[in-house]
Amino acid sequence: MYFGACYYPEHWPEERWETDAEMMKAAGFNIVRLAEFAWSKIERYEGTFDFSWLDRIISLLGNQGIKVILGTPSATPPKWLMDQHNEIYMRDMYGHVRGFGNRRHYCYSSDIYQTYVDIIVDKMARHYAGNPNVVAWQTDNEFGCNDTTRCYCDNCLSKFQAWLKRKYTEIDSLNDTYGTVFWSQIYNSFEEVVLPAFTVFPLHNPSLVLDYRRFASDSVIDFQKKQIDIIRALAPHQSITHNMMGAFNEIDCYDLSADLDIASWDNYPNLMFTKEVNPALAAMQHDMTRGLKQHNFWVMEHQSGQPGGNIMFPTPKPQELRRWTYQSIAHGADGILYFRWRGCLFGAEQYWHGILNHDGKPGRKYREVQEVGNELARISAIIEGSVNKAKVAIVRSYDNEWVFEIQPHVMHYSYMEHFTRYYQYFYDKNIQVDIISPDFNFSEYSLVVLPNYIMATDELVEKVNAYVRLGGNVIFDFRAGAKDWNNRMEPLTLPGKFAELLGLTVEEYGVLNKGESRKVAFGGVEGSFTAETWFDVIKTEQAEVLATFDEDYFAGCPVVTKNRYGQGHAFYIGSDLEPALMELTLDEVCKVAETEASHGISAPKGIELVSRNKAGQAYIFVINHTVLSQTIQLHRSFEELLGESVLQGEVVIEGNGVLILAGAKEQV
Amino acid sequence: MYFGACYYPEHWPEERWETDAEMMKAAGFNIVRLAEFAWSKIERYEGTFDFSWLDRIISLLGNQGIKVILGTPSATPPKWLMDQHNEIYMRDMYGHVRGFGNRRHYCYSSDIYQTYVDIIVDKMARHYAGNPNVVAWQTDNEFGCNDTTRCYCDNCLSKFQAWLKRKYTEIDSLNDTYGTVFWSQIYNSFEEVVLPAFTVFPLHNPSLVLDYRRFASDSVIDFQKKQIDIIRALAPHQSITHNMMGAFNEIDCYDLSADLDIASWDNYPNLMFTKEVNPALAAMQHDMTRGLKQHNFWVMEHQSGQPGGNIMFPTPKPQELRRWTYQSIAHGADGILYFRWRGCLFGAEQYWHGILNHDGKPGRKYREVQEVGNELARISAIIEGSVNKAKVAIVRSYDNEWVFEIQPHVMHYSYMEHFTRYYQYFYDKNIQVDIISPDFNFSEYSLVVLPNYIMATDELVEKVNAYVRLGGNVIFDFRAGAKDWNNRMEPLTLPGKFAELLGLTVEEYGVLNKGESRKVAFGGVEGSFTAETWFDVIKTEQAEVLATFDEDYFAGCPVVTKNRYGQGHAFYIGSDLEPALMELTLDEVCKVAETEASHGISAPKGIELVSRNKAGQAYIFVINHTVLSQTIQLHRSFEELLGESVLQGEVVIEGNGVLILAGAKEQV
């Protein structure tokens, strides 16, 4: 396991470096990330490269047994470079230059910029390929961060046109697909096609907007690929990763990760403004990242102090850092790098706090990190090689999420919030979940959830049908099958190509705006529930009805259905169910799909249970996300790794506390 | 009566056309609108015109007895055209090009664009002048829609300067009128005058801003006029209309309509986000449209399914479409074209639903439209030629509305909301109202309301005085007479030139911000009411006091007054009265003006009564705007046209239900 921090020696006097390295060693560090924003330090003048300072700190860290991940510095081209090539800057949809002074001030489509990046990556890779202290590379930094995926510059316009030409070959193929006959937008050549930039009214052709989002995502992937090719050719033994951003959706991270050796992400649970932090959101993003390569991952930036640009976020309370760290590991993190070693005295992120405050003295956060370091020194050999397993998968489709961003249907509607409703249920029940691409294999799972699966390919329809036919279980919900993969409506009665699988037709539908809901009756359960966001007016064919609307002109119509199909079952949910109704519904689904856990632990709300497995044995992380002591029930005897004790029966776990229980068989 | 839909054959495979035409016929259609966005379909390459597809569908529709309204396609210039002439695009106030990808991406001031429009209109008119199935033309589509009336391009700048030169002749006449001496803005030539574009602070000279709004409105009217001239010269027997937008106010629709044969508008009662739809708003916009030419009109786009761009609006419930249709007819619509025949599979308005959903199958909405079609087949001969009559007129002045948009006086104040307070009263009382221009004849009316009549010409003052002197009744309210017609303050004590008519002076005044109100006592009525938005501190000369403020330093001062002037009465209201107080006040006004109805029907709230009259007889539309059954009282016997029965006494009308009662004498 890697344990360390992001470190910026270039921000501090060289006299301090030794102290830092010793303090890191004392905290149990074995890794730091360096140099991802150091371009103008390395190449202050064009063509003059200075790695000497970087060599010195790497060597000094090496002396303390600390390895290095090097960042390629392409996120921050120096000013001398930008002054030569104004065309590198991104443009917003009005044509405004997005100028110098922050970071990520470049467009992925700039060939000129690519040549500069090639050179510096090549220089760095050559210089460090043979350095045994350098174990890995991070490409760039947080691709797409701060709205930098999508650009409206002239380079993007012509590259988008070329991308479209590759996809459609003939302009009339594009015209037919987009339906440009609508509003007289027929294009006579690819050179006529526009970016979805500023226009009279912000309502572009939805197929074009979707293609533009795909193009923008592809541009980032291409940009990264060139760096990877250079490094891999020169330093094939060093791993390559990129620090992604969890639920961030502007780039298709399945594709971005395909070129990487390992996925990483930046985990800031306290980045929110709200007073209540929901630990399910961090858990979900860990699972998303693990799902990218269906493999363990690193947390490249792990919150230490309070984050903040001009505004500061909440300060982590005592033992919060430790708790988040173990949650990360529980969900599959094999590397933890805190961001950052020490608060910086200057620059735009002065207030983004680190393990050490600006004064550089070891304080509460340092001591807490050191505590974790000591624990990991004892347990990491045991944990290493263990993996998470799940019976339930939720399909995250970037393309479908984009469709709902382009056309939210309902004011303020969010695909990701809808997605999270499902995740939250499984999280609350401590049922392990994989978050997967629609392209991944479904056959390993008892249950596959496909939220808001509005665009469907024939392949996916066939795959789902085959999966259910052989005993799998699926959940679809409203808007399923409404569109083809190019964001055109299907000329079919809904749920379109899923109608046979689901055994129903949707006769009508409509939105329920914020604050609106309709009553729902759940078969056999007394009382009335509510559903919101949307209503489908469903007519069942073969499907069994689990819940019905109890209000409005569609009172009595089904809202939740279950259809036997081959050996399996296909569920359909025609609205957004309130939590209690969602629980009833998914309890029923889980009963059918047999997804319950078997670890023999009972725990109250606020306690998260997650298992990593190795050699048929489970290591169950028990995490108390509350600030109060909680009591759990162990129905068998466990070895607890952190406290090195044996536990059974009623066990008290203190606020923010963590247990790692060994002794149960593999858990999925 | 015309009954049909907006139809886009170019969106569908030609194999489908016959089915569509047959289904239309079966629904009772006799009209469709075609081609208003089909420019790039007709002229895909410059100078190559293809009308063959349009000929085929017109002929096919003709076979089913369905006539055609053709739209001129000027709302959507093709990309090949725009690529040649970037100057055609509108600019926003910052100078940003409002680019391609939506519609209406052209400036009315572009001479180059005008030449292209002339050509295609000429081609179309020549081609279809002799086609007996083509009965009318629609110019362009929804002029001004989506903020496209006002542009800040260089063409607009020079055309505005020329417009000003025509108006003022000498630059010092403009300087004197605008008071450019204020803030050192004296212009030395018309070429120096600016558009009210982006500046340090959004506070331009109010006379200049008003002239700019007039210029922009005139530009649209000129643009349309050229099309009308071409069509009328070639096809004088075909009617010309334009689909306007009810309360939309950027264009002076009295002037725009003057050039048309018939007025049309697009009626989407469910376009709102609110849960409660107020049927008075649709009624008011019908009356506005009827007032444009003081003549019956068409609803060119009548809501069928839920509208929606990226967000969907509420789905119409069963029988809503039928109810809105009869409301339209009741208020004077002689043509109903639903928008649109079928939901489109592609394009920016995929979610703007039609009579048919995307699957093209006849569903609930089709059956409901068909029901109306069958009914109209029976009754349209009876209704045809009938007209609405009113004793009450409300004056809608675009110029005065613009002044309140430029200078709202009170944060969030809306002239149109204020206007609607009056309309709502008469609507609730089922008193017929005409909405007229200040230039129209007042003498037909018992009562003329002139809300917020801030700018007044000497002619208007003279006309009103003469009207009242001869027995007419008028209502003025706060800000009346404060300005001249060029948006300059009058150097007079308020109400300025109306002081003699109203018999009072306004000593002081002030705003009441959102949430503020003042108590008011209404003479002879117990209890206390409130007024908001504004207070005038009134000193009556001859006028009689109906209500007084009961609070603040102006407690005891009049707020509603009545002044005998010649044979008539002039009322004044110095604040925005709460509904109960407005009702007391207008009840008193109506008593004086003798405006009550005499149809012999009593109906509860939620029931609308509207009469169309022919040959001295009234056809009274009774419309239940609630979803519940309601009971009305018929104090005499009526023939009911839809159910073909005779009714008298207590009659139950079901939720969303409609009756058409014949038998009473002409109603005004």
Added chain:
Amino acid sequence: MYFGACYYPEHWPEERWETDAEMMKAAGFNIVRLAEFAWSKIERYEGTFDFSWLDRIISLLGNQGIKVILGTPSATPPKWLMDQHNEIYMRDMYGHVRGFGNRRHYCYSSDIYQTYVDIIVDKMARHYAGNPNVVAWQTDNEFGCNDTTRCYCDNCLSKFQAWLKRKYTEIDSLNDTYGTVFWSQIYNSFEEVVLPAFTVFPLHNPSLVLDYRRFASDSVIDFQKKQIDIIRALAPHQSITHNMMGAFNEIDCYDLSADLDIASWDNYPNLMFTKEVNPALAAMQHDMTRGLKQHNFWVMEHQSGQPGGNIMFPTPKPQELRRWTYQSIAHGADGILYFRWRGCLFGAEQYWHGILNHDGKPGRKYREVQEVGNELARISAIIEGSVNKAKVAIVRSYDNEWVFEIQPHVMHYSYMEHFTRYYQYFYDKNIQVDIISPDFNFSEYSLVVLPNYIMATDELVEKVNAYVRLGGNVIFDFRAGAKDWNNRMEPLTLPGKFAELLGLTVEEYGVLNKGESRKVAFGGVEGSFTAETWFDVIKTEQAEVLATFDEDYFAGCPVVTKNRYGQGHAFYIGSDLEPALMELTLDEVCKVAETEASHGISAPKGIELVSRNKAGQAYIFVINHTVLSQTIQLHRSFEELLGESVLQGEVVIEGNGVLILAGAKEQV
């Protein structure tokens, strides 16, 4: 004392001028301001100057004994000038030209504009230097008003670079200070440095942003200085002032005032949208203005009618103008000029009402002004030469305020609101306050408050330490000492260089977002209070604890402390205290600092007491800011100047009423 109005003869027919002058005379006027926006009236065509109209009105006013303050017209360059030099316009951060049509449409950095300004100021000064009726000059008008301090044009870019070169000499000095190594922003020359314009994300280097704000402020000061030099050379006997804007903070008004003979400001207490006007805010801004030159001042624009651009503000009620006028005088105003004589018939400020309404007739406001004029005629000789004195000073630091605007720390946090919490306490207690620069002498005061003193120089630290050592008392609060004067973090444990003085260390800290608070216990007082915005986790060294947090993980930690240091005391407040807790805290501070008043008057809430002193005697202004009568207790006998009576014991003061009590000894 000067008493008069802002007057725009150029807005009215010359026939009216005599009437105006006579009415002014009758109201007791002895001063008017003229011509500050009259450039295009004076120089309609380039190089042709016409002062004849101005000569005539000055002479006419002189005949009535009314003197004149002349404005230099540089706030409104004429259109002919702008059309020649587009580069004069300001640019916003996107590069948009901030065009013609309002005012202040020029950039201070334009050398070309400066040459035009030099000429007209020179012409005016030459023409009026010898005119005995012209007693003073106002430079420009409201520098910085409507966001016009900061510009992003090319002139500003190069002048900013030159400003930086003067400050830093070597580019690496700038690089080191800013920490440009962060995010690869190392500059190789001053020509590479950017303005903090539009970029990917609005988060520029905080040291650069601060320098840009200083540069922008300096640019205004330089711009003004050139005008002052011209006038002073030609007319050394005429005073020079500028009408500043109270709490407006974009320009360092200590520096701006240093070049002036007297400070002025524009006082609009009813400019707010809120229903409740807080008179402490007007009082505070008077004290700020008096503090600029530590000298009496003028109110150059004093509200008369309701202000308003397109929206109108509340109408002043009867006796409000009089009350605000006496409050101004009480706080040190030696000149009152109402804005404006008469409401203008045209232009962007038609609705900015004056003493006379648009009809030009004497009404309620005129009579009220006249009443004040009559009173001043009697008492001004007595008041003249009197000054305010205070034992308490609050330090207003523009630089520190800028830091909190750049980096508010907490969402919606406002330095000025925080500052006002202190001022409000002293205002409510009727304790006189001076508001001073950190550069001013502290030794006169018993107590100096330094709110949010985040950036500190060594000099200031030394000055404060010396002041306290010799018996002074200070209050610091959260963030004190966190930064150096260039907006870099200090690498010290907080409160940094103030640690010794305050006798504590801040171990941790964090934000409390809007709506959050923490319980606080105040030593010896029962019950629990709250604090918000921020928490410091304090460890006291020598300091005594006055209040502690009572909640969260830092419960029991100090929040208010008092440290004996030499002969004085240094207080520290680690959060924003709720008013009751602030009162307890500051009561304790005031007891220690001995700041209580000794005038022998007891007054209820809503009554303001302010003293001006002359020759050892106090003139105590008693101002009833409520609309109700209030009773005060005079514990000795006073001569009341306005009513010319002798008062003692229980005295009733009517709503909006004012007394001026003579007889007590000098009050501080």
